[in-house]
Amino acid sequence: MSTGPSDIEIISRVLKGEQSAYAELVNRYQNYVFTLTLRFIKSREDAEEVAQDIFVKAYRSLADFRGASKFSTWLYTIVNTTCITFLRKKKLDIHSLDNEKIFETVQNQDSGFNANQVEQKSKVHMVNSAINMLGADDAEVLTLFYKAEQSLEEISRILGMETNAVKVRLHRARQRLKEKMETSFTEEVRNIYS
Amino acid sequence: MSSDIKNSPLRDGDMESRLWEYIDGLSAAGERTVIEQLIQNDKAWKDKYHELLEVHDLLQTSELDAPSMRFTKNVMEEISKYQIAPAAKTYIDKKVIWGIAIFFFTLITTFLVYGFVQIDWSSSSTPGNNTVDKYITQNLDKVDYSRFFNNTYMTVFMMLNVVLGLMLLDRYLAKKRKQFSKEA
Numbered sequence: 001m002s003t004g005p006s007d008i009e010i011i012s013r014v015l016k017g018e019q020s021a022y023a024e025l026v027n028r029y030q031n032y033v034f035t036l037t038l039r040f041i042k043s044r045e046d047a048e049e050v051a052q053d054i055f056v057k058a059y060r061s062l063a064d065f066r067g068a069s070k071f072s073t074w075l076y077t078i079v080n081t082t083c084i085t086f087l088r089k090k091k092l093d094i095h096s097l098d099n100e101k102i103f104e105t106v107q108n109q110d111s112g113f114n115a116n117q118v119e120q121k122s123k124v125h126m127v128n129s130a131i132n133m134l135g136a137d138d139a140e141v142l143t144l145f146y147k148a149e150q151s152l153e154e155i156s157r158i159l160g161m162e163t164n165a166v167k168v169r170l171h172r173a174r175q176r177l178k179e180k181m182e183t184s185f186t187e188e189v190r191n192i193y194s
Numbered sequence: 195m196s197s198d199i200k201n202s203p204l205r206d207g208d209m210e211s212r213l214w215e216y217i218d219g220l221s222a223a224g225e226r227t228v229i230e231q232l233i234q235n236d237k238a239w240k241d242k243y244h245e246l247l248e249v250h251d252l253l254q255t256s257e258l259d260a261p262s263m264r265f266t267k268n269v270m271e272e273i274s275k276y277q278i279a280p281a282a283k284t285y286i287d288k289k290v291i292w293g294i295a296i297f298f299f300t301l302i303t304t305f306l307v308y309g310f311v312q313i314d315w316s317s318s319s320t321p322g323n324n325t326v327d328k329y330i331t332q333n334l335d336k337v338d339y340s341r342f343f344n345n346t347y348m349t350v351f352m353m354l355n356v357v358l359g360l361m362l363l364d365r366y367l368a369k370k371r372k373q374f375s376k377e378a
Contacts, residue, residue: 030260
């Protein structure tokens with residue numbers, strides 16, 4: 001994922017008192033952490049604030065990181081718990097995997113992206129828009145698997161659930177994404193498949 | 195082997211989940227060979243495979259969002275106010291945890307033993323099937339804890355709690371005072 005010193009090397013420097021070395025870890029993971037946070041918290045302002053809070057929490061608890069997992073896995077665990085706590089505090093809905101009603105709400109909220117509007121836009125934009133239309137659970141598992149390079153076992157550790165349950169969640173998330181793309185981006189999908 | 199699978203009435207969901215496992219590289223070696231054959235020989239499998247592969251490729255092209263340019267600077271400014279907390283294992287002494295566990299275990303065991311000793315096990319009225327509940331209730335009613343839960347012991351216990359509570363409050367307020375003086 002990155003060149004230069006490994007995460008472990010940077011962490012040991014930070015633990016020895018070289019606080020400025022932490023900036024390298026922040027630079028390395030800020031996009032991952034921010035994207036994952038955005039999957040939960042749709043407002044960019046709030047998401048940025050929470051992402052900052054996540055890095056501060058990670059810094060303060062750095063001595064607890066024992067290297068049993070990848071640093072990224074440990075960091076994404078903090079992302080998951082912090083975002084859930086934030087949503088609870090804000091009394092917002094955490095979009096549940098099985099709650100079709102909430103799923104529909106998300107669909108309606110974001111249906112501003114209609115096929116015509118995105119006609120000229122790239123595949124990348126289409127996928128990102130479709131992911132944004134998904135519930136937080138689905139979007140999170142897809143981001144962790146495809147972008148954050150986490151294995152099913154690592155995702156299970158981050159989400160605190162069984163590996164098989166993660167596999168099912170991932171499968172359902174992909175199914176929902178496919179449906180979302182087929183319904184909201186019909187023309188683009190037809191072009192891709194043809 | 196592949197013809198067996200080909201002829202079996204597989205539901206679309208089974209096909210999809212097996213193909214996803216294949217695409218993710220999670221299938222066992224034997225299963226991979228079977229799926230490869232199915233993709234080659236069966237049109238439905240081939241079409242579904244290409245469809246899912248397209249979704250897989252699309253997902254890999256998705257992009258990450260970037261926070262504002264000041265993000266790292268903001269984090270570094272924020273952490274300059276803090277110190278790294280000592281590792282949990284260094285401040286949670288195992289001896290303390292064992293001490294608490296032993297205390298509660300001893301307490302529960304003492305009460306249980308004390309209660310069992312007071313039950314009249316040699317009672318002549320042996321319980322019938324429908325009087326078991328009554329028998330247990332009668333015996334349990336005889337257990338007397340008033341020796342421990344009398345006024346004097348309870349008062350001492352409550353006093354201890356009050357003292358401990360005041361000590362905790364004092365520590366909390368001292369910490370707050372320190373924090374305010376640092377900020378000022």
